[in-house]
Amino acid sequence: MESQVRGGTRWKRFAVVMVPSVAAAACVGVGLAQGALAASFSVSGQQFKVSADHLKGTGFAQYGGIDTVYETVKGEKQKKVPVAISSFKSAKITNMCQSVKTPIPGIGDIYLRLEAGKSKPVTAKNLYIDVAQLDANATFENIDIGVAVRDQNKGPDVKPGDSVLPGGFAQQADTATLTRVEQTAWATTAGTFTLNGLSMRLGTDEKMECF
Numbered sequence: 001m002e003s004q005v006r007g008g009t010r011w012k013r014f015a016v017v018m019v020p021s022v023a024a025a026a027c028v029g030v031g032l033a034q035g036a037l038a039a040s041f042s043v044s045g046q047q048f049k050v051s052a053d054h055l056k057g058t059g060f061a062q063y064g065g066i067d068t069v070y071e072t073v074k075g076e077k078q079k080k081v082p083v084a085i086s087s088f089k090s091a092k093i094t095n096m097c098q099s100v101k102t103p104i105p106g107i108g109d110i111y112l113r114l115e116a117g118k119s120k121p122v123t124a125k126n127l128y129i130d131v132a133q134l135d136a137n138a139t140f141e142n143i144d145i146g147v148a149v150r151d152q153n154k155g156p157d158v159k160p161g162d163s164v165l166p167g168g169f170a171q172q173a174d175t176a177t178l179t180r181v182e183q184t185a186w187a188t189t190a191g192t193f194t195l196n197g198l199s200m201r202l203g204t205d206e207k208m209e210c211f
Contacts, residue, residue: 043187045070047132048100051210052093052117052181057127059089060140061155063170067130067186073102083130083186087155088176092121096195097210111208116195126156126191134183140173147172159189182211 064084071077098114116122149158150166154174201208 043067043069043130045072045075046100046102047184047186048098049210050181050183050185051097053095053179055091055093055136055176055178055181057088057091057176058174059155060087060174060176061152061170061172062086063149063152063168065130065165069186081132081186083132084134086129086131088127089125089156091124091127093117093124094121096122099209101206101209108204109206111203111206113201113203113208113210114195115199116197118197120196122196123194124190124192127193128156128159128189129183129185130187132184132186134181136178136181136183139177141175143171143173145171 062085064082066080067083068078068080071079094117096115096117100112102110102112104110144152144154147170148166149168149170152170152172154172
């Protein structure tokens, strides 16, 4: 009984800290890429998983880069990691799932799972995703492969303050359609992000991860 009480207190503290941050960072989506862009905010030392049945994006561009992330959740040291940046002027995502695993001293791994877009798609505008890994089936319309980052004009502009290689490799397309999406990401930003039918849960079962 005593351990349950202590555990309950820590769970509440964990939820207060994690739920707002994950809701704000909740993302979807996708992209394979190379090129370069660094996030304009401090990136946590935790990757998160995202899956979706279907994603349709318009105004698509992708280029790779480097993010500076904290090595652990304690935030003591930072390191640089390569990322692939996928950007969309607008996107619709069906049956989206996001999960993040956080190690809690004295408790173990805690999983936070977010689901949305089952009956009505999740929508986003000016969406940027810092991707570490992606698996999906993809179809692109009017794709340009090998365009310079500074000359891409189909996707959103590179965010002010982000580090890019202006002459680096990029890809762009009028539309990008992905199905059976499974990705691991470091960060996501969006101008607007609407999570229809949002559901959020905490637990200790590793099966709570999206994949």
